[in-house]
Amino acid sequence: MNFLARTEVWIVFLGLAAFLVLYWVIRGAPIGQSAELENDDEAPAKGYRDRVIAGVVVGLLLVAAGAYAALARGILWSLPLFGIGFGTVLTLVAINRRYRHGSPSLRRAVEFSQSALNGALLAGVLIVVNVVAFRYGGQTFDLTRERAFSLSSQSIAALRSLERPVTLTIFFGQGASARPRVDRVRQLVELYHDANPGRIEVRDIDPFRDLGKYEELLKAVPEVALAQGGGLVVEYGEGEGARRAVLRTADLFELPAAPRNEDELNRYQTIFKGEDAVTAALLRLREGRRWKVAFVLGHGESPLSEISPQRAGLGLWRSRLEAIGAEVVEVNLVRQDVPDDVEIAVVAGPRTKFAADEAARLKRFSDRKKPLLVLLGTQDDVGLADFLKGFNLALGKGVVVDPRFNSRGVISFVYAAIESRPRQAIALPLAGRRVLTPNASPITILGSSSPGGKGETPNPAIIVEPVVRTSGESWVETDLKTPRAVFDAGRDVKGPAIVAVAAYEIPASEAGPNVQPIPRLVLISSSPFLENAFLEVEPTNLDLLNNAVGWLRGRPESGGIAPKSHTALTLSADPTLRARLILVPTVLSFILILGLGATTYLARRA
Amino acid sequence: MRHVTAILRRDLANYFLSPTAYLILLAFQAIAWLNFWELVDILTRRQVAFSTLNDPMNTYISGSFAFWIAIMVAIPALTMRLLAEERRSGTIESLLTAPVTETEVVLAKWLAGVFMYLALLLPFAIYLPFLRNLGRFDFELGPLISLAIGLTTLGMMFTSIGVFFSAVTKNQIVAAVSTFAVLFLLMLVTMMAYSYAAERRLAWAEPLRFVAVFYQVHAFGTGRLDPRFLVLHLSACIFMLYLSVKVLESRRDQ
CATH class of the missing domain: 1.20.5 (Single alpha-helices involved in coiled-coils or other helix-helix interfaces)
Structure with missing residues (x-):
């Protein structure tokens, strides 16, 4: 039994059978029976003909064996077999071509072997084409609206930089909607696997069938028990040293509110945040430690703990930062400097003025080449004008209004476009999309051709690039007391206005084409930009903030990834x-x- | 290659001037009608899908069992006579004694088969403009374009298999049954074998899924246009056409 279970035995049997059949076909009679008589004077002797036919058949079988060796063992193993096989057949064909008129059996052997060799060559070429297509043509054309079969550049960059194996374990949940949600998650993780098959392994566990495996998973990751609707375990590394995170499918989808009219009843719009969550979890696990973000508070900023969109608060962004591995701390500059271990400081829409001491502490942090994200948009002076001037920036007077691109008719709640051809990674994944910039001020880049920018001597080490601009139909309204804003050519400044910029430093000592710029500051001139209410209305705001943080940290791949929106349509008929x-x-x-x-x-x- | 057009025109004329073409088209129209009826029925139920993967439009045509059965019957029926009939009636002799090469004959026959196959898909496409304009249903065009490309290359491969068996034998029934058997193997046996292997998590499940035509077309239907499948279809097509040419050449020598 063991003898018959060996693959080699079957290959030898198959080879023998193929030899007998081919020999029969070409010779015109099986072994042991006499072949047709060939009386032509030019025909060689019977024994010679049989030997030539046997040689041709052996040569062809060696070519077939070469193909098998290439598949089973590798190309190198196949080369000797191909060489001997092709060599034998070609030699026999060349020598015996002269008998083609006198010997029908040798003519048959020559023609058959020529056709077989041509067929083998064509098959070989086609196999090579398929192997190349399989290996290098794995990029599919995604023709879906929601780009369901595409990963963002951040995810691909994160997957390519993996140093340890990653296991993505999908476990099913209960309930009617659990299955389609898990299907969506599975389809996503298959994209991760396809992007780096050497590092990513995907496992499926059905808690109702694979009881043993589910118990093991529960033992390793007890949080799985809390994910009743199913979910995904992201495991970075193997064995004892592996780090794990659980993502609940319920958290990966945003479902629509109850429909209010027939149109909403026919359009079921859901948002899938899976890619953002999985990539963020991977990056968090890869880093292993939490990195600190300090919110500079004490100037009337909204509370960090409030997560309700109905109340003023910054809790939504805080929880998002924590989800991607940040430790959020509060800093009051009246009492302390920004701690040394803080990677980024955030000035989150102050309403009262910074004391000179506080501004100096902020500057000291910045002078250590630590990056800042600043959200200022108030028309009152908050005492940071000099600080911004050091980055070749100034906030203009007035509020940007746009009668066309606004939220719900409030013309100072402007939808501004992210640069469509950005040069830095903040805007790259979001190019062309719009963010909601409520009560934004125009930003002036000092020393540039932008309004108010001429005549100033800029800091030559700092380069500023616009990230977000309002439309050409917008303008900067300076008469803030008028209830109905109208463009006044004499006083107002016509748009587009810059409402977000990124500033980086080119170290003077390292001038050259390969010099790495140091991210220093992102300024968004809309104080409420990161408020819960606006993040809820426009999730792109959150994506831009995350991208800004990723860029400032020098990890552009850790920025936010835009969620995928799907609208299931019902035919109203x-x-x-x-x-x-x-x-x-x-x-x-x-x-x-x-x-x-x-x-x-x-x-x-x- | 200048004779290809003439032979192609003759074959298409033969096909469309016979009642068989219209009977097959009527059968496909009936299947398309039932298929669309089912689709409308599903679409009018409230949709709560979470992604394009579960969109009922994805399974229009590609998920229809009746469509696949019809294709597995229609392609052998269309291709069985392309060369076998010429051999049975003896017209292949006059064709091959004319100054045309075997490659031209095979290419023309194959192209005729592909055109006939594409004509069979038209009844399914005719409903879509009505659904969009009359039903004001804004379905995604991308997956349908992907499906159309996939079904075309698949049809090219299937037709080349039919042409090969039609070249091998002069008995049309043998050609049709052989073609049906291979299509059945590619369609259903690979699908069932994959289900078996996937359930037992066997190592060869993934390679099987890659060659299983049903899953290939399902991927096309969801809007995932995988060039690897296109290369596979076209490679198989080229190889089968090559074999058909060789078979015709050997017949000429006999």
Whole structure:
């Protein structure tokens, strides 16, 4: 039994059988029976013919064995077999071509072997083309609206930089909607696997069937028990040293509110945040430690603990930062410096003025080449004008308004576009999308051609690039007391206005084409930009903030990834419309086919 | 290659001047009608899908069992006579004694088969403009374009298999049954074998899934246009056409 279970035995049997069949076909008679008589003077002796046919068959079988060796062992193993096989057949064909008129069996052998060799060559070329397509053509064309089969550049960069194996374990949940959600998650993790098959392994565990495996998973990751709707375990590394995170499928989807009208009833729009969550978890696990973000508070900023979109608060962004591995701390500059271990400081829309001491502490942090994210948009001076001037920046007077791109008719709640051809990683994944910038001020880049920028001597080490601009229909309204804003050519400044910029430093000592710029500051001139309410209305704001943090940290791949939105459409059709939809094309089609058929019949009969 | 057009025209004329073409088209129209009826029925139920993967439009045509059965029957029926009929009636002799090469004959026959196959898909496409304009249903075009490309290359491969068996034998029934058997193997046996292997988590499940035509078309239907499948279809097509040419060449020598 063991003897027959070996693959080599079966290959030898198959080879023998193939030899006998091919020998029979070419010779015209099986072994042991005499072949047809060849009386032509030019025909060689019977024994010679049989040996030539046997040699051709052996050569062809060696070519087939070479193909098997290439598949099973590798190309190198196949080369000797291919060499001997092709060599034998080609030599025999060349020597015996002269007998093709006198010996039918040798003519058959020559023609058969030529066709077989050509076929083998063509098959080889086609196999190579397929192997190349399989290895290098794995990039599919994603023709879906929601880009369901594409990963963002951040995820691909994160996957390529993995140093340890990653296991993504999908576990099912209960409930009617659990299955389709898990299907979506599975499809996503397959994209991760395809992007780096050497590092990413995908496992499926059905808690209702794979009880043993589920118990093991529970033992390793007890949080799985809390994910009743199913989810995904991201495991970075192997064995004892592995780090794990649990993502609940319920947290990966945003479901629509109850429909209020027929139109909403027919459009079920969901948002899938899976890619953002999985990539963020991977990056967090890869880093292993939490990095600190300090929010500079004490100037009337909204509370960090409040997560309700109905109340003023910054809790939504805080929780998002924590999800991607940040430790959020609060700093009051009246009492302390920004601690040394803080990677980024955030000035989150102050309403009262910074004391000179506080501004100096902020500057000291910045002078240590530590990056800052600053959200200022107030028309009152908060005492940071000099600080911004050090980055070649100034906030202009007035509020940017836009009668066309605004939120719900409030013209100072402007939808501004992220640069469509950005040069830095903040805007790259979001290029062309719009963010909501409520009560934004225009930003002036000192020393540039932007309004108010001329005439100033800029800091030559700092380069500033616009990230977000309002539309050409916007303007900077300076008369803030008028209830109805109207463009006044004499006082107001016509748009587009810059409302977010990124500033980086080119070290003077390292000038050259390969010098790495140091990210220093991102300024968004809209104080409420990161408030819960606006992040809820426009999730792109959150993506831009995350991208800004990723860029400032020098890890652009850790920025936010835009969620994927899907709208499931229901066909709104009463019975009459349904009947028309089905019957009109059917009847037309039947008439057309029958008409064409009848016309053809009559024409042929005539 | 200048004779290809003439032979192609003759074959298409033969096909469309016979009642068989219209009968097959009527059968496909009936299947398309039932398929679309089912689709409308599903679409009018409230949709709560979470992604394009569960969109009922994705399974239009590609998920229809009747469509696949019809294709597995129609392609052998269309291709069985392309060369076998010429051999049975003896017209292949006059064709091959004319100054045309075997490659031209095979290419023309294959192209005729592909055109006939594409004509069979038209009844399914005719409903879509009505759904969009009359039903005001804004479905995604991308997956349908992907499906159309996938079904075309698949049809090219299937037709080349039919042409090969039609070249091998002069008995049309043998050609049709052989073609049906291979299509059945590619369609259903690979799908069932994959299900078996996937359930037992066997190592060869993934390679099987890659060659299983049903899953390939399902991927096309969801809007995932995988160039690897296209290369696979076209490679198989080229190889089968090469074999058909060789078979015809050997017949000429006999």
